[in-house]
Amino acid sequence: MRPPHGPGPGGANPWVRPYVLTGGRTRTRQRLHVHTLVSVPYYDPGYADLLPPEARSLYDTAHTAVQSIAELSAHCSVSLGVARVLLGDMAARERLVVNPEAYTSPYDPRLLERVIDGLHQLAR
Amino acid sequence: MGFTSSPASAPRLASAKIVVAGGFGVGKTTMVSAVSEIPPVNTEAWMTQAARTVDPLTGGSGKVTTTVAMDFGRITLAEDLVLYLFGTPGQPRFWQMWDDLSRGASAAVVLVDTRRLDASFPAVDYFENDSDVPFAVAVNLFDGEQTHRLDDVREALRISPGVPLLACDARSRESVVRTLVAALRHTMDTAAPERGGAAAR
Numbered sequence: 015m016r017p018p019h020g021p022g023p024g025g026a027n028p029w030v031r032p033y034v035l036t037g038g039r040t041r042t043r044q045r046l047h048v049h050t051l052v053s054v055p056y057y058d059p060g061y062a063d064l065l066p067p068e069a070r071s072l073y074d075t076a077h078t079a080v081q082s083i084a085e086l087s088a089h090c091s092v093s094l095g096v097a098r099v100l101l102g103d104m105a106a107r108e109r110l111v112v113n114p115e116a117y118t119s120p121y122d123p124r125l126l127e128r129v130i131d132g133l134h135q136l137a138r
Numbered sequence: 139m140g141f142t143s144s145p146a147s148a149p150r151l152a153s154a155k156i157v158v159a160g161g162f163g164v165g166k167t168t169m170v171s172a173v174s175e176i177p178p179v180n181t182e183a184w185m186t187q188a189a190r191t192v193d194p195l196t197g198g199s200g201k202v203t204t205t206v207a208m209d210f211g212r213i214t215l216a217e218d219l220v221l222y223l224f225g226t227p228g229q230p231r232f233w234q235m236w237d238d239l240s241r242g243a244s245a246a247v248v249l250v251d252t253r254r255l256d257a258s259f260p261a262v263d264y265f266e267n268d269s270d271v272p273f274a275v276a277v278n279l280f281d282g283e284q285t286h287r288l289d290d291v292r293e294a295l296r297i298s299p300g301v302p303l304l305a306c307d308a309r310s311r312e313s314v315v316r317t318l319v320a321a322l323r324h325t326m327d328t329a330a331p332e333r334g335g336a337a338a339r
């Protein structure tokens with residue numbers, strides 16, 4: 015697939031990059047929310063060396079701590095959409111662990127109770 | 139997942155999310171800062187739209203990508219539970235992005251500035267009509283004075299009778315917690331747990 019092309023008013027078209035990075039894909043196989051937690055418990059330097067810079071940065075950073083897609087996006091200065099596609103690819107290749115949803119629904123009363131309790135402690 | 143299974147030592151961390159929506163300058167970032175353990179992190183969301191949204195930069199691809207800045211905060215509620223708060227940009231012109239950011243949220247809060255009610259109307263409209271995420275509306279009391287009666291705000295913004303509407307001070311942790319809890323309780327009262335699941339929508 016050919017990415018869109020042509021310079022924008024200020025020179026380089028800022029909208030080209032996401033397409034180059036992701037091959038124009040905006041959907042990933044695995045449903046990753048912006049708050050989904052991921053990690054790289056088993057780091058493979060050989061795999062890392064083969065990654066393009068943005069993916070490399072995400073992979074390396076994900077190895078440092080369990081964190082959300084949004085945090086990885088921000089720490090690596092990779093926009094949310096691009097980060098999600100690249101991390102989704104890593105998950106599909108089993109290079110990245112996606113924390114399973116501990117609750118079946120964000121509306122699970124047990125989850126809601128825990129969040130409410132935690133917030134009350136915060137306000138104390 | 140084979141060899142990538144997590145080391146047994148790490149407690150399994152779960153996450154939850156609350157979305158804070160509303161027009162530009164209504165206090166979303168202020169609200170997130172009031173409770174976040176980290177300064178709100180700014181990041182860029184991008185999304186694609188069909189090319190009929192006329193844009194000279196679309197090239198021949200038939201698609202255009204737009205970036206929108208948003209910020210989020212984080213609260214570690216327990217050893218195994220972290221809450222994210224996402225301040226979503228005011229204009230739901232890019233409704234796909236709103237869907238995207240609010241998907242999987244436990245609740246939403248629409249913040250309102252009574253001096254500029256219209257700034258938050260699109261956000262109210264979105265959660266009333268286009269989203270399944272239960273929401274509450276909070277009037278940010280910028281100077282501590284309530285200039286409008288809440289009933290008037292409800293009517294002006296056409297907020298349904300069942301939707302919680304409360305006043306808050308976006309700078310006060312205690313007040314923000316009260317607001318977030320009101321939204322979560324509303325979810326508990328109205329949402330069927332089997333909806334809004336991980337794969338919903």
Ligand SMILES: Nc1nc2c(ncn2[C@@H]2O[C@H](COP(=O)(O)OP(=O)(O)O)[C@@H](O)[C@H]2O)c(=O)[nH]1
Binds near residue numbers: 161166280281
């Ligand atoms: N006095 C006062 N100022 C506030 C309050 N909430 C927000 N502000 C100010 O209003 C401006 C916009 O707030 P901000 O949180 O950035 O709005 P956002 O665009 O919705 O993220 C900032 O200068 C804030 O400091 C409030 O409750 N009282």
Ligand SMILES: [Mg+2]
Binds near residue numbers: 166167168
């Ligand atoms: Mg802001």
